[in-house]
Amino acid sequence: xxxxxxxxxxxxxxxxxxxxxxxxxxxxxxxxxxxxxxxxxxxxxxxxxxxxxxxxxxxxxxxxxxxxxxxxxxxxxxxxxxxxxxxxxxxxxxxxxxxxxxxxxxxx
Amino acid sequence: xxxxxxxxxxxxxxxxxxxxxxxxxxxxxxxxxxxxxxxxxxxxxxxxxxxxxxxxxxxxxxxxxxxxxxxxxxxxxxxxxxxxxxxxxxxxxxxxxxxxxxxxxxxxxxxxxxxxxxxxxxxxxxxxxxxxxxxxxxxxxxxxxxxxxxxxxxxxxxxxxxxxxxxxxxxxxxxxxxxxxxxxxxxxxxxxxxxxxxxxxxxxxxxxxxxxxxxxxxxxxxxx
Numbered sequence: 001x002x003x004x005x006x007x008x009x010x011x012x013x014x015x016x017x018x019x020x021x022x023x024x025x026x027x028x029x030x031x032x033x034x035x036x037x038x039x040x041x042x043x044x045x046x047x048x049x050x051x052x053x054x055x056x057x058x059x060x061x062x063x064x065x066x067x068x069x070x071x072x073x074x075x076x077x078x079x080x081x082x083x084x085x086x087x088x089x090x091x092x093x094x095x096x097x098x099x100x101x102x103x104x105x106x107x108x
Numbered sequence: 109x110x111x112x113x114x115x116x117x118x119x120x121x122x123x124x125x126x127x128x129x130x131x132x133x134x135x136x137x138x139x140x141x142x143x144x145x146x147x148x149x150x151x152x153x154x155x156x157x158x159x160x161x162x163x164x165x166x167x168x169x170x171x172x173x174x175x176x177x178x179x180x181x182x183x184x185x186x187x188x189x190x191x192x193x194x195x196x197x198x199x200x201x202x203x204x205x206x207x208x209x210x211x212x213x214x215x216x217x218x219x220x221x222x223x224x225x226x227x228x229x230x231x232x233x234x235x236x237x238x239x240x241x242x243x244x245x246x247x248x249x250x251x252x253x254x255x256x257x258x259x260x261x262x263x264x265x266x267x268x269x270x271x272x273x274x275x276x277x278x279x280x281x282x283x284x285x286x287x288x289x290x291x292x293x294x295x296x297x298x299x300x301x302x303x304x305x306x307x308x309x310x311x312x313x314x315x316x317x318x319x320x321x322x323x324x325x326x327x328x329x330x331x332x
Contacts, residue, residue, distance in 0.1 A: 032237065032290055034236050034237055034287065034289055036236070036263065048290065048291075048292055049219065049291055049292060051290065051291045054290075054291075069290045069292075073284075076283075079263070080264055084265060085265075085266065085267045085279075085283060086279050086280070086282075089266065089267075089282060089283045089284070089285075090283075090284045090285070091263055091284070091285040091286075091287060092284060092285070092286050092287065093289055094288065094289050094290035094291070094292060095289070096290065
């Protein structure tokens with residue numbers, strides 16, 4: 001696992017519409033990024049909030065610095081091989097910024 | 109209990125067991141389940157907080173009673189108002205906690221977002237990691253919402269799960285599952301069904317059930 005970028009301000013790195021990839025990392029501890037989206041590509045729907053990092057708060061820390069949390073929309077077909085529903089179905093997951101990187105071909 | 113003259117219970121016979129059988133199994137008491145580490149921890153921390161005067165037992169009791177008084181009727185009032193007042197609907201989607209206050213409903217300090225269904229879009233909520241739920245507007249979540257089965261299957265095969273609830277979403281409608289894994293909570297504003305024209309808010313609220321605001325059901329108008 002590469003260290004999370006130590007951003008000290010709250011300026012969101014991503015904007016609605018950006019293609020992003022969730023880091024395929026598997027660190028121990030209290031992680032709010034579900035396994036089923038790790039390594040998957042999605043699209044930033046909106047900035048949901050700027051919030052203390054639960055990965056520190058879970059162990060008595062204050063969660064500083066606060067991190068942007070985005071609503072990331074994934075196509076079901078990109079999450080599940082052989083998804084049975086129509087191609088328009090989506091899952092939207094709230095993800096902390098340090099779990100996201102620009103998708104390939106979406107240079108930033 | 110008085111002993112009846114034969115064998116001490118009074119259910120009708122003729123269903124295949126004879127006399128001298130083992131007694132009916134008891135339903136276990138709450139205390140008969142295993143005591144987990146987290147149960148012990150919760151009890152210990154509670155006792156310590158009270159002992160150290162952080163809060164009183166009565167404060168805790170009142171808080172629990174308040175939380176358990178929350179119920180889906182609160183969310184239903186918000187949906188019914190949104191159905192009858194487009195400006196309120198816009199405010200509810202913009203800031204549900206503030207909009208709830210307009211109806212004297214305490215939505216709490218955790219941010220809650222209202223997800224509006226529309227033609228071509230149906231929303232469903234889940235927390236795949238644990239059991240996050242808009243308790244302040246819907247009350248305690250049903251046990252199935254917290255089950256591993258719902259939490260895993262509603263993202264993997266949502267249409268099959270909804271079908272088991274009796275809810276069929278047309279193929280041409282986008283099904284959007286919202287996984288509340290971070291700090292926000294969500295509830296669904298379903299579409300107002302046909303046949304409710306001219307209904308009062310109170311009457312509308314009656315058809316907005318808990319499951320409609322989770323997204324596993326759609327509001328139904330009873331056919332006479």
